Amino acid sequence: METLFFWVFAAVAVTASVLVVGQRNPMYSVLLLIVSFAALSGLYVVLDAPFVAAIQIIIYAGAIMVLFLFVVMLLNVPTEDAPVGYHARLLGGAGPRRFGAVLSCVLVIELAVALVQLTPARLPSGEAARQPTVYEIGLKLFQEYSFAFEATSVLILIAMVGAIILARRETH
Amino acid sequence: MLPEPTLNSYLALSAVLFSIGTAGVFLRRNLITILLSIEIMLNAVNLTFVAVDRYLQSVDGQIIVFFVITVAAAEAAVGLAIVIALFRHKESLSPDAFTTLKW
Numbered sequence: 483m484e485t486l487f488f489w490v491f492a493a494v495a496v497t498a499s500v501l502v503v504g505q506r507n508p509m510y511s512v513l514l515l516i517v518s519f520a521a522l523s524g525l526y527v528v529l530d531a532p533f534v535a536a537i538q539i540i541i542y543a544g545a546i547m548v549l550f551l552f553v554v555m556l557l558n559v560p561t562e563d564a565p566v567g568y569h570a571r572l573l574g575g576a577g578p579r580r581f582g583a584v585l586s587c588v589l590v591i592e593l594a595v596a597l598v599q600l601t602p603a604r605l606p607s608g609e610a611a612r613q614p615t616v617y618e619i620g621l622k623l624f625q626e627y628s629f630a631f632e633a634t635s636v637l638i639l640i641a642m643v644g645a646i647i648l649a650r651r652e653t654h
Numbered sequence: 655m656l657p658e659p660t661l662n663s664y665l666a667l668s669a670v671l672f673s674i675g676t677a678g679v680f681l682r683r684n685l686i687t688i689l690l691s692i693e694i695m696l697n698a699v700n701l702t703f704v705a706v707d708r709y710l711q712s713v714d715g716q717i718i719v720f721f722v723i724t725v726a727a728a729e730a731a732v733g734l735a736i737v738i739a740l741f742r743h744k745e746s747l748s749p750d751a752f753t754t755l756k757w
Binding site: 484486489492495499500502503505508511512518522525526529530533534538541545550553557559582583586593594596597600603612614618622623627630637638640641642644645646648649651 | 656657658659660661662663664665666667669670671672673674675676677678679680681682684686687689690691693694697700701704705707708709711712713714716717719720721723724725726727728729730731732734735736737738739741742747
């Protein structure tokens with residue numbers, strides 16, 4: 483059962499992500515990315531991490547993606563500009579674009595090499611699998627990681643002020 | 655029948671998602687799609703954290719994922735504010751429209 487869920491969610495996540503990158507219309511990209519995040523959330527449930535699965539849905543799919551949707555609707559630019567000049571060809575293009583394509587190919591090769599060299603490691607299951615509860619996460623978050631937690635609140639405040647100042651319409 | 659997922663399956667899935675995100679950042683010419691690709695990459699890393707966490711039977715990875723998501727939220731808010739400010743100046747979302755540091 484777990485196996486089936488893993489493959490289904492993995493297929494959905496990869497397909498949705500490929501479509502996000504392949505879409506010309508940013509609106510469809512955002513909606514497909516929500517599908518991808520939902521699939522990842524399912525994978526977190528398969529991995530016995532209900533806390534992460536919940537915040538993935540609530541914060542990512544619920545808050546961040548809504549922010550993206552608002553901006554896409556606010557800017558009202560339905561499709562990407564048509565390819566012009568040297569951007570028309572994917573790998574044949576000049577300069578930074580070809581450089582970027584080569585760099586992503588190098589990354590793919592590196593990751594493939596690294597993964598092939600790994601010996602398969604089975605995840606602990608059954609009696610051996612002790613599932614950390616949300617209670618344990620909370621204890622650790624507010625004891626060991628309390629400084630990082632408080633620092634995060636300052637970060638959020640700064641981001642909020644910065645976003646308001648950046649997006650403000652100049653009145654003078 | 656489908657093979658049972660091991661830690662390596664999760665790492666491979668994460669690598670695939672990360673590569674898709676990288677390709678998106680390099681190949682797309684729309685600032686919003688580029689930001690979405692960055693989110694895909696952040697999620698790929700989160701999946702690695704949770705999978706290794708499950709393998710090691712610990713909770714630290716999940717706490718780091720919590721912080722990653724918080725930082726991603728801050729990044730999305732500031733990034734989108736910058737996109738809105740840029741769009742007001744040039745009426746375009748193509749990164750090629752913004753080649754000067756000052757105008």
